[in-house]
Amino acid sequence: MEPETALLFNAIIAGLLLGGFYAAVSVGVSISFGMLDVVNIAHPAFVILGSYIAYIVNDRMGFDPIVVSIVLSPLFFLLGSLLYRVYYICFEKRGQESLRGLAFFFGILFITEVALVLIFGVDYRFVQTAYSETTLRLGAIDFPMRLVVPFLVSVTMVVGIQLFLTHTFFGRAVLAVAQDTLALRLMGVNTFRVKEFAFALSIATAGVAGAFLIVIQPVQPAIGREYIGLVFAVCVLGGMGSIWGTLLGALVLGLAESFTSTFFGPSWAPAVSFGLLLATLAFKPSGLLGR
Amino acid sequence: MNRLTPWLSTGLFALALVFAVPAQAQQPPLRIGFGMSLTGPLAGNGKAALISMQIWAEDVNARGGILGRKVELVYYDDQTNPSTVPSIYTKLLDVDKVDLIVSGYGTNVIAPAMPIVMQRNMAFMALFGLNVNSKFSYSRYFQIMPAGPEPAIGWTQGFFDTAMGLSPKPQTIALVGADAEYPALALEGAREQVKRAGLKVVYDKSYPPNTVDFSPIVRAIQATNPDLVFVASYPPDSAGIVRAANEVGLKTRMFGGGMVGTQFAALKTQLGPLLNGLVNYEAYVPEVAAKFPFLEQFLVEYQARAVKEGVDPLGYYLPPYAYAMMQVLEQAIKATGGLDQAKLADYMHKTEFETCVGKVRFGSNGEWAAPRMLAVQYHGISGNDLEQWKKPGRVTVLAPSSYATGTVTTPYQDSRR
Numbered sequence: 001m002e003p004e005t006a007l008l009f010n011a012i013i014a015g016l017l018l019g020g021f022y023a024a025v026s027v028g029v030s031i032s033f034g035m036l037d038v039v040n041i042a043h044p045a046f047v048i049l050g051s052y053i054a055y056i057v058n059d060r061m062g063f064d065p066i067v068v069s070i071v072l073s074p075l076f077f078l079l080g081s082l083l084y085r086v087y088y089i090c091f092e093k094r095g096q097e098s099l100r101g102l103a104f105f106f107g108i109l110f111i112t113e114v115a116l117v118l119i120f121g122v123d124y125r126f127v128q129t130a131y132s133e134t135t136l137r138l139g140a141i142d143f144p145m146r147l148v149v150p151f152l153v154s155v156t157m158v159v160g161i162q163l164f165l166t167h168t169f170f171g172r173a174v175l176a177v178a179q180d181t182l183a184l185r186l187m188g189v190n191t192f193r194v195k196e197f198a199f200a201l202s203i204a205t206a207g208v209a210g211a212f213l214i215v216i217q218p219v220q221p222a223i224g225r226e227y228i229g230l231v232f233a234v235c236v237l238g239g240m241g242s243i244w245g246t247l248l249g250a251l252v253l254g255l256a257e258s259f260t261s262t263f264f265g266p267s268w269a270p271a272v273s274f275g276l277l278l279a280t281l282a283f284k285p286s287g288l289l290g291r
Numbered sequence: 292m293n294r295l296t297p298w299l300s301t302g303l304f305a306l307a308l309v310f311a312v313p314a315q316a317q318q319p320p321l322r323i324g325f326g327m328s329l330t331g332p333l334a335g336n337g338k339a340a341l342i343s344m345q346i347w348a349e350d351v352n353a354r355g356g357i358l359g360r361k362v363e364l365v366y367y368d369d370q371t372n373p374s375t376v377p378s379i380y381t382k383l384l385d386v387d388k389v390d391l392i393v394s395g396y397g398t399n400v401i402a403p404a405m406p407i408v409m410q411r412n413m414a415f416m417a418l419f420g421l422n423v424n425s426k427f428s429y430s431r432y433f434q435i436m437p438a439g440p441e442p443a444i445g446w447t448q449g450f451f452d453t454a455m456g457l458s459p460k461p462q463t464i465a466l467v468g469a470d471a472e473y474p475a476l477a478l479e480g481a482r483e484q485v486k487r488a489g490l491k492v493v494y495d496k497s498y499p500p501n502t503v504d505f506s507p508i509v510r511a512i513q514a515t516n517p518d519l520v521f522v523a524s525y526p527p528d529s530a531g532i533v534r535a536a537n538e539v540g541l542k543t544r545m546f547g548g549g550m551v552g553t554q555f556a557a558l559k560t561q562l563g564p565l566l567n568g569l570v571n572y573e574a575y576v577p578e579v580a581a582k583f584p585f586l587e588q589f590l591v592e593y594q595a596r597a598v599k600e601g602v603d604p605l606g607y608y609l610p611p612y613a614y615a616m617m618q619v620l621e622q623a624i625k626a627t628g629g630l631d632q633a634k635l636a637d638y639m640h641k642t643e644f645e646t647c648v649g650k651v652r653f654g655s656n657g658e659w660a661a662p663r664m665l666a667v668q669y670h671g672i673s674g675n676d677l678e679q680w681k682k683p684g685r686v687t688v689l690a691p692s693s694y695a696t697g698t699v700t701t702p703y704q705d706s707r708r
Contacts, residue, residue: 003514010510018504113330121601122334124526124552126561128675133565135538144506144538217503218530218561222331222370226501261507266498267470 006140011262012255013141019254020151021216023247024209025227026234027158028202033232034241035178036195038087038097042105043231044224045112046203050076050210051219052120058127065127066153069211073204080203083108084196109224116221124218132215150212155247157208161201162243174198178241237277239290248288252276320363321356321630323620324389326379326404328396331371332500332525335557337396339603340418341366342596343613347621357624365389369400373472376403384411390630393616394418396609398473405429414623414635416616417657419609421446421476424656431636432657435616437574439662440654443480447521449666449690450548450570451484453699454519461518461544465494467508467532468523468549477523477549493517502528505535512541519545520703526552530562537565537707546703547571553669554608556677563675568707570668570689570699574648575607578683578696579665586611589647605680615646666690668699670706 001009025047032040053072054065091101131145165171173194176184181191213219230253238249253273260269280288325344328337348362356362365387369375376395383389384407392408394401394417401420405427408415414431417423422442424432439445454461466481468474474497485492493515498508509532512520520543522532529552536546547570552558554573559566575583593606593614603610620635622644627634643652652660666689672679679685687697700706 007510007514011507014504014507014510021503117330117334122330122338123557123602124335124530124561126530128561133537135540142506142538146534146538147504218527218558220332220334220527222334223527230501258504258507261498261502262511265496266502266508267496269502270499 001140003140007262009141011258013143014147014262015255015258016251017144017147017151017254018258019251020154021147021209021212021250022230022234022254023158023250024150024154024205024212026231026238026250027161027243027246028205028209029231030235030238030241030243030246031161031174031198031202031205034235034239034246035174036198038084038092038195038199039102040105040199040202041102041228042108042112043202043206044227045109046076046079046206047210047213047227048116048219048221048224049112050207051214052116052125052210052221053207054211055125055127055214055219056120058129064129065211065215066129066149066208069208070153073207076207077200077204080200081196083203084199087199088192088196113221113224120221122220124220125214126218127214129215146215150215153208154212157205158243158247161205165243170194170197233274233277237280237287239287242287242289242291245287245289252288318360321358321360321391321624322363322365322387322389323391323393323617324365324380324383324387325393326369326376326383326395326400327366328371328400329368331369332527333371333397333399335526335555335603336609337369337371338600339555339597339606339610340396340613342600342602343593343606343610344617346592346596347614347617351617351621357621358628369395371397371400373399373403376400377407380404380407384413391620391624393620394420396613398423398476399471402426402472405432408432412632414632414639416620418613418616421473422480424658428656430657431632433619433636433639433653434658435612435619435648435651437612437648437659437663439664440656440658440660442658443476444483445480445662446477446572446664447480447484447548448662449572449664450521450545451481451488452691453570453666453689454545455488457544457699457701462491463493463515463517464490464519464521465512465515465517465543466492466496466521467494467512468497469500469525469528470497471500471525473551474523474525474549478521481521481523481548490519498528500525500528502531505531506539508532509535509539509541513539513543517543519543521548522546523549524551526555526558529553530558533562533565533569536703540704542702542704544701544703545570545699555603556605556680557603559605559680560675560677564672565707566669567672568668568670568700568703568705570666573608573665573667573686574612576665576667576683576686576688577681578686578688579694580683582694583649585647585649589614604677611648615644615648615651618646619644619651663691663694665694668706670700 029043032038054068057068058065091097134145136143177194234249238245256273257269260272327341351362367379398420401417401423417434419436468478529550597604623635623638654660667686
């Protein structure tokens with residue numbers, strides 16, 4: 001294979017793998033922000049919490065961090081459920097969810113960060129897995145397992161969530177809440193329960209994404225802030241509340257970042273990614289797959 | 292009356308003592324203020340530096356303080372965020388009324404403190420900022436980092452001296468670094484070195500600080516087939532770039548240069564064997580322990596404390612210099628007998644200081660008069676345990692020549708195995 005062709009194919013693979021990770025980080029925001037209208041700005045903090053829990057279990061017991069995150073996802077689900085109850089009682093029920101709710105999630109973001117600093121310290125943490133240092137080579141094309149494994153699990157998770165939302169009664173109720181909460185209430189549905197479930201699901205995905213993050217790069221308590229812009233950008237680019245859109249948006253941003261880094265210089269990557277977002281919104285304001 | 296006189300005088304003497312002791316104890320403490328990165332990306336390093344400074348304060352206070360005054364450190368978390376720095380130093384000077392100020396850790400937080408420091412004409416000891424004073428030319432600025440009188444050049448000197456000593460001489464170089472203050476200044480120095488050495492630059496790009504995957508960057512560098520790859524990066528990027536270089540199978544003669552993070556235990560243990568073959572900088576390694584006898588006592592005290600506090604358990608890089616920075620200040624105050632900032636600065640310019648990092652003398656721009664940063668190559672690292680870093684055998688010191696313990700192994704793809 002010609003070096004230029006190899007570079008191109010490697011850029012595509014790297015972009016797709018990166019996009020898979022971005023999808024895992026963003027799918028929760030797509031549910032909470034895109035479907036439920038809950039501006040959970042603290043989502044990246046739960047991603048980092050997931051990273052630390054995966055780290056501590058891996059460090060003490062040697063279990064694979066991604067397996068740990070899947071096994072412990074019910075705990076994150078419960079945490080999300082509890083958080084939504086507090087948010088609902090204190091803000092949403094009183095119609096104060098817009099500004100005060102945003103401040104609430106900012107507070108949660110800082111409290112989570114400080115708690116992690118106090119418990120784990122400020123050093124970078126990283127995990128070693130059986131596949132961390134393995135790279136599969138198909139001719140001149142590399143598949144670093146450090147990114148391939150999170151990509152595969154992430155795509156499975158996103159597809160699973162989409163199937164759940166479209167093929168189960170409760171999932172369809174979540175989609176219905178996203179479309180018209182009032183209509184659902186008039187039909188006698190307890191929309192609080194539905195939204196609580198959906199929000200809890202979004203936090204559970206953050207826990208799993210956290211395990212991906214610590215497999216990919218070292219983590220420290222404040223690193224989550226770097227992802228706030230990204231997750232909301234993916235969510236808006238893909239189309240608010242569209243799970244397929246989130247996956248597509250994440251892959252597009254991953255590919256844009258990889259191509260720009262490879263062929264034009266990495267410092268242009270954010271400009272190209274957000275330029276793409278602006279262009280999409282200009283021509284299709286509802287996002288790539290939004291209605 | 293005569294019989295009462297001795298009693299009276301004894302009583303008066305006792306009273307005088309009673310009041311004299313509190314009078315001395317009531318001397319206000321000597322307050323030294325600073326911002327320090329206690330959260331954010333550089334918090335691991337900042338906290339290690341803070342512990343060193345606290346050890347110094349405890350040591351000084353155990354000896355009775357400075358000029359009879361106990362030392363008190365007044366500090367705030369700058370969150371590794373340059374925008375917080377001006378308000379921190381304004382508060383320290385105007386609200387807390389500290390007597391002296393020193394810097395936090397790193398170029399990014401030293402530079403934004405400079406305008407306030409200069410406005411108030413304070414003598415300013417700074418902790419590991421690269422070439423900051425080149426932009427300000429402030430006569431009361433002093434830098435404890437041993438980068439030498441031309442810091443940007445001195446910082447990269449070891450890497451380029453080693454590279455240009457290779458046979459055949461390298462012809463091409465790739466330069467890459469983060470979009471931030473330190474990497475920008477380090478790359479500036481590297482470009483000057485490139486010009487002097489007559490190398491051809493085949494790649495010169497920066498990347499945004501929140502980059503997750505570095506493999507596209509490393510592949511783009513590989514496509515230019517450079518003889519040398521110089522990297523100026525912060526800890527998470529250093530880890531990402533080293534990993535990507537191993538995954539991509541980077542082929543070049545020398546790789547590394549200005550990567551922050553590999554000096555600390557956290558990245559040393561996390562990256563382990565992936566560091567093999569990398570050429571980078573260190574302030575101290577056990578291989579040259581015989582030439583750093585002054586460091587031993589400090590490291591014993593620091594390492595015991597660091598384990599308890601959960602920060603860098605080795606303390607080879609930043610902590611000794613944080614302690615030494617305070618020693619310089621202490622000696623200057625004692626010698627000048629006060630806190631006159633002009634006298635302090637004048638004394639610091641003229642004097643050679645005995646510190647836990649050896650003899651320190653400042654040049655006219657406040658930088659070390661002679662550079663002493665070590666260029667090293669990592670090799671023979673197996674596993675991720677910390678103990679291997681505490682004894683000689685994992686590092687070859689390449690430069691400066693007076694500290695060299697061997698020569699560089701090239702190319703990188705062979706030396707990393």
